[in-house]
Amino acid sequence: MTYGYSTGRFEKKYTYRGGDLGAVWEPEGTTFRLWAPTAAAAAVCLYAGGDPARSDRTARVPMRPDVRGTWLARIPGDLRGVYYTFEVTVDGERREAVDPYARAVGVNGRRGMILDLASTDPPGWEGDTNPQAGRGYTDAVIYELHVRDLSCHESSGIRNRGKFAGLAETGAVTPGGHPTGLDHIRALGVTHVHLLPIYDYGSVDEAAPGAPQYNWGYDPVNFNAPEGSYSSDPFDGAVRIRELKEAIQALHRKGLGVIMDVVYNHVYETEDFCFNRLVPGYFSRTDRAGNYSNGSCCGNDTATERSMVRRYIVDSVKYWCDEYHLDGFRFDLAGLIDTDTVNEIVEKVHASRPDVLFYGEGWTMPTAVTKRGVSLATQTNSRLTPGFAYFSDTIRDALRGRFNERGPGFVGGKTGLAATVEACWMGEAPCCGSPEQTVNYVSCHDNHTLFDRICLSRPDASPEEAARMNRLAAAICLTAQGIPFLQAGEELLRMKRDSRGRVVENSYKSPDAVNAIRWSDLDDPAVHRVFDYYRGLIAFRKAHPALRLTTAAAVRESVRPVRGLGEHMVAFEVAEGEERLFLAFNAEDRERTVPLPGGTWDVYISGDTAGTGALGTAEGSARVEPVSALALVRRREVQDEI
């Protein structure tokens, strides 16, 4: 049945603007409000526990119709710890579902839980803030991490393996004594940890914590509650909330902002998603024939252009931001979300938290938008969403080779890419208008790890040569104008290999053995030198504001590409205020000499070394080692004498 959900008439009649959807707890009683305009009747069902396998219903309380298609019930008494669902009658059929606004849920997310959210705050939570506040988009260095990957390898030395609590552990070391986990991330120098999905997803059975299970979690079930399998007790809805807050607090205390990966563009079970059970089909786009749109390739696309879906997503992001003190949001397939929704989110959050970062995947995908005149948050439309940044697949593909292929990119010696690398380094990826809207990366959870791709695309390369290509890719990415982003473990030459040693390209449900960060690799001096190099690159970036410009105009003003260096080299002079930098990136397997502008230059990045301590000086010209980056800073004393 179709209800004309996307018509102006429906929206005028049924758009509810109150702030009390879901269960609002007070010691004297709990008020429930449900938006279900197509229901003929609605009720709240109470349960003693959160396990859907148990028949422990204690009450069924009818709701009365209220304004704008909402239903209301107030149940007296202190309901803390009680679980609940909503039941509606639609088209003569009774349907039960978890509250879309549920902030706490029982095991596997089938029942909501009523609780006093303040009771889940760890000590000191009131004073917890974003340690990166006051810095801008291009000051960020983002580290993309899956909760399990960090700690599930035995060499992590972390006790709470695969859990939120594992994120917070300090003092853990490899068998060789090198810091792992949080201490390692802190030492690396990144500013933000971006966590792969931490909301409640469906692909892991929380009731079987001991079973070998793994998933990235791009299969949302409850958008406003944390995933249970990362908690020490998935049966108690309060525990996961407290443990996630504790982890965020621990990261904040180490100076790290925390970014959440959000997947509003689709849901795990199309028709069984709670919103679609309560208001049939409202949450997801359908085409004229009534088929679910599937631009996401996950079975459905969220109808973000509908007023109560937009409102739900805006509320959800605002809730995570306020309740969990999150410092950024990465939107999965933002290209399926309309620009009005994206802008409303950014505006509402930035009104009180201008420090929150927003970015996402702006790929263009076919989707059956249900209204006319809707624009989608794609790279091509980036000018319509000025507060929202997009991943640059252009720099990724140029440096390492194309997605879903196995060929090399610029660092692997492929010709014809120098101009693209040059443009990307200047924050001029064709997709986005400014450095603040451009996320530069060369690997993320999707597709091959950087080192795997290099090994696949250049099977002739020795391990040392492959490490050089890896370092060069990192140097370009981490010095480029824009927002640098790296996949956790890239700095350890992370590989994803199955038990037979074969490269795994899509590890979304591969076992821990494939996905785990192998911390013991740090005990190999060659790998440790790569980690030191990444650390040095990040420190160098942080030391030089000229690498963190915020507008395309400022880049054009400050950055001058050096031309005529051939197919395998790009170089830049950067002049910003008093500062003069010279950077060269040589992808050729032989040493090159580049002419330098006047003055004496201190060398900070060369060969396999990078950092903020000078390695030597150069005048007139400088040598760039085979497959490596060079970065120089002009001495100011000399400039003064002249």
Ligand code: CA
């Ligand atoms: Ca779950």
